[in-house]
Amino acid sequence: MARLTAASVKAAKEPGRYGDGEGLYLVIGKRGGKSWVVRVQKDGRRRDIGIGSASKVPLKLARERASEVREKIERGIDPVAERARAAGIPTFSDAVKAVHAENAPNWKNPKHSAQWINTLETYAVPTLGNRSVADVDAAAVRDCLAAIWLEKPETARRLRQRINTVIDWAVGKGYRDAALALPVIDKALPRQRAKTKHHAALPYSELPQFMGKLRETESMGRLALEAAILTAARSGEVRLMTWSELDLEAATWTVPAERMKAGREHVVPLSPQAVALFEGMEPHRREYTDLVFPGQKRGKPLSDMTLTKALRDMGVGVTAHGFRSTFRDWVGEQTNWPSDLAEAALAHVVSDKTVAAYQRGTMLEKRRQLMNVWAAYCVGSADGRILKLVAN
Known part of the structure; x- marks a missing residue:
């Protein structure tokens, strides 16, 4: 590329770009205005940076400014942002x-x-x-x-x-x-996949008041719904719960792998409120079935529609499954417990190593602490006050 001269800069009239080498260009606009730009490239990104009007900046000075710009770019300094700061415009x-x-x-x-x-x-x-x-x-x-x-x-x-x-x-x-x-x-931008349709959920700020209303009347459907809320379990897991899965002395509920969505055994630590609920279920226990929540038909579990009906009767436009979202939102927005702990409590699919860790020992106790505070929040306020809870 032939370098420009002072004479050629002065003589140039045709709109376009005239290269001088090392990224410096004389740019002539459609109306004849002349300006200098230097083209630079850093980290795969190419930019043109203006360094003045050709009527005020001679060729020699333009080359010096272009050299300064290239040097600053290599040092990680953005000359445009630097000028903007000097002019009072923030980065x-x-x-x-x-x-x-x-x-x-x-x-x-x-x-x-x-x-x-x-x-x-x-x-x-x-x-x-x-x-x-x-x-x-x-x-x-x-x-x-x-x-x-x-x-x-x-x-x-x-x-x-x-x-x-x-x-x-x-x-x-x-x-x-x-x-x-x-x-x-x-x-x-590329098209994103359609968002998954989520189950209608109750805002956690309304949950304490909802729980008070839920307990006003006792029915098998309402008791099962309360159990699902206190354990953050899927409604199907609760409806098929058996007494043999419960250890009320150890305050645990062990759901077998064949009944879990992820195909893994899931241990649920039970809060004092959940233990009290199941102890209160003893009068409802049937001799002919091991189901904790038997349905109206002999030997059959409670139907999912029974929980739905309980919600409809209360005039609440949410689903039983949506209370799992309520729990997850509460953990994420009102506590400092790690997300892995919340995912483990919900029995969501995470790494095998994480699942194993949260099913035993001190990690299971951390889940127990989480579920205890969750249950206390659920039943601890009738007026819907939000309590700011921080994990120790």
């Missing part, structure tokens, strides 16, 4: 912190506040953080989201919303002229 990273600081006092849940900024710092700041918030465009956001769009779809959707909140804040502050072109970004 995306600084904008994230500013938006968080402004909104955090209005967020009632400290965990949500922490999750909001952690999501951005984990998935957006590493790629967008050093950019001026004015220069974060649709292409950059699309690439940022694409990295986790299929692998972590729910997290990616939250990240999209939170990045957009930061950019909208920048528009409102006058740091940039336009919001993100979200429709363009969405169309440029």
